[in-house]
Amino acid sequence: MSHNRRDFLKHSSVLAGSAVAAALATAPSAAAAPTAAPVRRRGAAPRMTLRFRPYTIQLRHVFTIATSSRTTTPVVLTEIEYDGVTGYGEASMPPYLGESHESALAFLKQVDLSRYESPFGLEAILHDIDALAPGNPAAKASVDIALHDLVGRLLRQPWYNIWGYDPQKTPYTSFTIGIDTQDVVRQKTQEAAEYKVLKVKLGRDTDKMMVETIRTVTDKPITADVNQGWTDRAAALDMLHWLHERGVVMVEQPLPKERVDDLAWLTARSPVPIIGDEGVQRLADIPKAKGVYSGINIKLMKCTGMREAHQMIVLARALGMKVMLGCMTETSCGISAASHLSPMVDWADLDGALLISNDVYDGTQVVDGKVTLRNRPGIGVRKLKG
Amino acid sequence: MSHNRRDFLKHSSVLAGSAVAAALATAPSAAAAPTAAPVRRRGAAPRMTLRFRPYTIQLRHVFTIATSSRTTTPVVLTEIEYDGVTGYGEASMPPYLGESHESALAFLKQVDLSRYESPFGLEAILHDIDALAPGNPAAKASVDIALHDLVGRLLRQPWYNIWGYDPQKTPYTSFTIGIDTQDVVRQKTQEAAEYKVLKVKLGRDTDKMMVETIRTVTDKPITADVNQGWTDRAAALDMLHWLHERGVVMVEQPLPKERVDDLAWLTARSPVPIIGDEGVQRLADIPKAKGVYSGINIKLMKCTGMREAHQMIVLARALGMKVMLGCMTETSCGISAASHLSPMVDWADLDGALLISNDVYDGTQVVDGKVTLRNRPGIGVRKLKG
Numbered sequence: 001m002s003h004n005r006r007d008f009l010k011h012s013s014v015l016a017g018s019a020v021a022a023a024l025a026t027a028p029s030a031a032a033a034p035t036a037a038p039v040r041r042r043g044a045a046p047r048m049t050l051r052f053r054p055y056t057i058q059l060r061h062v063f064t065i066a067t068s069s070r071t072t073t074p075v076v077l078t079e080i081e082y083d084g085v086t087g088y089g090e091a092s093m094p095p096y097l098g099e100s101h102e103s104a105l106a107f108l109k110q111v112d113l114s115r116y117e118s119p120f121g122l123e124a125i126l127h128d129i130d131a132l133a134p135g136n137p138a139a140k141a142s143v144d145i146a147l148h149d150l151v152g153r154l155l156r157q158p159w160y161n162i163w164g165y166d167p168q169k170t171p172y173t174s175f176t177i178g179i180d181t182q183d184v185v186r187q188k189t190q191e192a193a194e195y196k197v198l199k200v201k202l203g204r205d206t207d208k209m210m211v212e213t214i215r216t217v218t219d220k221p222i223t224a225d226v227n228q229g230w231t232d233r234a235a236a237l238d239m240l241h242w243l244h245e246r247g248v249v250m251v252e253q254p255l256p257k258e259r260v261d262d263l264a265w266l267t268a269r270s271p272v273p274i275i276g277d278e279g280v281q282r283l284a285d286i287p288k289a290k291g292v293y294s295g296i297n298i299k300l301m302k303c304t305g306m307r308e309a310h311q312m313i314v315l316a317r318a319l320g321m322k323v324m325l326g327c328m329t330e331t332s333c334g335i336s337a338a339s340h341l342s343p344m345v346d347w348a349d350l351d352g353a354l355l356i357s358n359d360v361y362d363g364t365q366v367v368d369g370k371v372t373l374r375n376r377p378g379i380g381v382r383k384l385k386g
Numbered sequence: 387m388s389h390n391r392r393d394f395l396k397h398s399s400v401l402a403g404s405a406v407a408a409a410l411a412t413a414p415s416a417a418a419a420p421t422a423a424p425v426r427r428r429g430a431a432p433r434m435t436l437r438f439r440p441y442t443i444q445l446r447h448v449f450t451i452a453t454s455s456r457t458t459t460p461v462v463l464t465e466i467e468y469d470g471v472t473g474y475g476e477a478s479m480p481p482y483l484g485e486s487h488e489s490a491l492a493f494l495k496q497v498d499l500s501r502y503e504s505p506f507g508l509e510a511i512l513h514d515i516d517a518l519a520p521g522n523p524a525a526k527a528s529v530d531i532a533l534h535d536l537v538g539r540l541l542r543q544p545w546y547n548i549w550g551y552d553p554q555k556t557p558y559t560s561f562t563i564g565i566d567t568q569d570v571v572r573q574k575t576q577e578a579a580e581y582k583v584l585k586v587k588l589g590r591d592t593d594k595m596m597v598e599t600i601r602t603v604t605d606k607p608i609t610a611d612v613n614q615g616w617t618d619r620a621a622a623l624d625m626l627h628w629l630h631e632r633g634v635v636m637v638e639q640p641l642p643k644e645r646v647d648d649l650a651w652l653t654a655r656s657p658v659p660i661i662g663d664e665g666v667q668r669l670a671d672i673p674k675a676k677g678v679y680s681g682i683n684i685k686l687m688k689c690t691g692m693r694e695a696h697q698m699i700v701l702a703r704a705l706g707m708k709v710m711l712g713c714m715t716e717t718s719c720g721i722s723a724a725s726h727l728s729p730m731v732d733w734a735d736l737d738g739a740l741l742i743s744n745d746v747y748d749g750t751q752v753v754d755g756k757v758t759l760r761n762r763p764g765i766g767v768r769k770l771k772g
Contacts, residue, residue, distance in 0.1 A: 120543070122550030123730075155541045155548070157506070162541070162548060164508030164693070283704055307550070314700045318669055344509075 046083035048113035048150075050143065052076050054101040057092070057329055058357045061188075063178050068096050073329040076104045076139065077360060080146040082119050087150025088361065088381055090333040091142035092301050092352070104139040107132065111143055119150050126307055137281065137304045138328075144305025145337040145379065152378030159340035160373055163310065169343035170371035173350045174199035174223055179206060182213050189217040196369040198222045199349055200248075203229015207239065211246055223347060225252040228278055233262040237269055244271040250347060252297055252324070253277040264292045275324050275347075283308050286315050295322025295346065300338050301330070306379075313344050327352035336363030337379045342371045360384055432469035434499035434536075436529065438462050440487040443478070443715055444743045447574070449564045454482050459715040462490045462525065463746060466532040468505050473536025474747065474767055475723075477528035478687050478714040478738070490525040493518065497529055505536050512693055523667065523690045524714075530691025531723040531765065538764030545726035546759055549696065555729035556757035559736045560585035560609055565592060568599050575603040582755040584608045585735055586634075589615015593625065597632055609733060611638040614664055619648040623655055630657040636733060638683060638710070639663040650678045661710050661733075669694050672701050681708025681732065686724050687716070692765075699730050713738035722749030723765045728757045746770055 057073040078089035093099040110132050116125055129143055152159050160167045175195035177188045179202075192198060198218070200210050203226040214222060224243055230236045236254050243251065250273045255263050257279035267274040276293035280286065281302045289296055296316050298309050309325075316323050325338055325345040330352040342348045350371055353359055363381035365372045374380040443459040464475035479485040496518050502511055515529055538545050546553045561581035563574045565588075578584060584604070586596050589612040600608060610629055616622045622640050629637065636659045641649050643665035653660040662679035666672065667688045675682055682702050684695050695711075702709050711724055711731040716738040728734045734757055739745055749767035751758045760766035 120547040124552050161506040166507050166510050311700045314697045315704045318701045
């Protein structure tokens with residue numbers, strides 16, 4: 001593994017996109033420099049340069065949820081450079097969500113940041129990027145995160161300070177235990193001794209075994225993620241009561257997201273909060289989710305990044321909904337970006353970087369189970385030396 | 387008029403409040419310094435100091451709305467100093483809203499900023515201040531604004547950059563024409579030649595005269611503010627059609643705020659958007675306002691300041707509601723604070739500082755009718771020399 005600057009550039013695509021002529025007209029040195037180094041011509045206004053490269057995350061364990069199993073996750077690592085300062089971003093794309101190395105690289109090639117005078121106009125820049133194509137939320141998030149990191153570095157403050165959040169108020173993160181055999185579940189539960197909350201993946205015929213096995217090891221609070229895996233609403237309600245009696249404190253996406261009426265029925269009767277994950281992607285989904293779910297699971301990779309995630313927290317709170325902050329398997333880049341919002345949420349599931357064996361960044365950590373922010377500008381990451 | 391530092395201190399109350407003992411324990415030099423000057427003992431952590439003084443705004447014209455007339459507005463000017471940097475704030479308190487010099491000074495004496503380690507924890511600080519007492523929105527805003535100004539100065543960026551808004555996208559401000567005689571209305575309309583939008587105060591038996599008089603001078607778009615002055619909903623709907631036919635593009639608060647069902651009836655039938663002003667004070671009022679009004683009028687002095695105003699814009703937009711940004715008669719301090727949000731609104735009524743003859747600050751200006759932001763840190767104000 002080599003992640004130094006030379007290696008990054010070797011694998012990078014320097015942004016060209018469809019607007020090379022425009023970029024050359026306004027910022028010739030920055031756009032034309034073959035290495036994207038800050039060869040800023042004296043007097044020329046600085047412009048942003050976007051770089052990106054595909055990367056494959058290796059998981060420490062085979063990861064199984066209701067619908068799939070895998071050992072790797074494709075990601076794209078981005079960098080945005082402006083006036084000698086570089087911000088870092090990431091797109092993480094579990095294959096079942098529809099994005100891929102190919103789709104993300106194709107999307108990012110369309111992003112022309114050289115046409116903006118400064119990185120501070122996040123509202124307009126991110127609006128333009130969102131409008132480039134529908135979908136592609138992780139690819140969009142990789143630009144959003146790098147822009148936030150860049151702006152935070154230019155402001156010389158971590159985003160928790162820019163947003164005004166107390167870094168001491170971060171939550172404990174849950175540690176996820178995937179669907180597996182009884183022996184593996186028991187072993188993983190034992191290995192998760194540091195964590196104060198466990199998240200169990202449910203949605204197959206092994207649900208009771210999973211929870212009972214964990215309960216042979218620990219009485220810690222458990223959150224459950226069904227990933228749309230249940231089908232009958234009456235059976236689901238029985239299962240919610242069964243789980244509640246065994247110390248499960250919250251359940252994500254018990255039924256398929258399309259079954260809005262059944263979900264509302266379940267939420268109205270459930271002894272534990274029901275959180276929408278697959279059913280709530282972006283800001284515009286939240287008003288419709290009121291009454292259907294007790295709360296929402298916000299993930300940067302499905303909502304296009306930090307700016308919209310921040311707005312989603314404001315909106316959900318104002319509507320009296322609970323907020324969970326989740327992640328994909330990600331490097332410490334994506335996890336660190338999300339973690340600046342974590343002082344404002346009810347539950348956090350930010351264990352994504354703990355599940356991988358080839359992280360690329362050092363950033364937000366989990367210390368004794370608690371999300372622990374670094375007092376560093378931007379999203380607070382540093383590139384690891386390869 | 388003398389507004390230099392010495393004069394400010396002479397009239398100021400140095401914050402003591404109820405927590406002097408705690409303040410002394412943590413930051414003796416800052417809390418005990420009788421002049422609140424930055425006598426920072428070497429090695430002592432900097433702490434915030436709040437100063438405030440009453441001030442009386444003189445209006446250029448007698449100002450008449452549906453319910454009252456007046457020639458002055460009581461305000462309180464605040465300053466928060468931290469580590470040698472000072473942020474400025476203001477509470478403006480038109481008497482019919484219930485706050486006064488006395489109530490604001492009494493409230494501000496309870497605010498103890500010396501117990502916070504830094505000004506960056508806006509979420510917690512402003513939550514604590516809001517919880518000190520119910521009501522007092524302008525007094526609360528005076529702290530919120532000074533804190534934002536301070537944080538922006540520490541970040542060395544204007545708030546439009548920190549929020550990511552484009553300073554070029556500011557709206558035209560309306561210029562307000564109060565209820566008056568035909569001659570005065572005609573004269574004021576002529577004097578408002580610079581402005582692209584006029585706002586007319588309605589709600590008395592002179593409504594048609596007011597609009598017809600303006601229309602003898604100009605065909606500019608007009609917004610109308612009824613200040614709850616109409617009573618019959620059917621007559622109100624007739625009047626809305628009459629106004630619409632004469633180029634009135636939006637109407638504020640046509641009926642008393644308590645008449646929710648009648649307002650919803652009117653909004654559903656109105657040919658122009660109906661904006662809630664008296665009926666929508668704070669963030670928590672917005673979900674209830676959906677369906678009752680087409681949009682909301684946000685004023686810093688009723689919503690406790692910039693942080694909640696920013697959240698209100700996010701919430702209203704997400705619910706598909708229109709947003710207007712209004713003001714009281716205020717110095718350029720309050721107006722400048724609000725103006726950083728103006729790139730995100732549909733209508734702005736930020737003429738408050740233009741209506742007064744003894745402004746204390748230089749900040750956001752109106753140039754050819756357009757809200758024009760200064761590229762200065764914080765809220766962008768400088769104290770005028772007396």
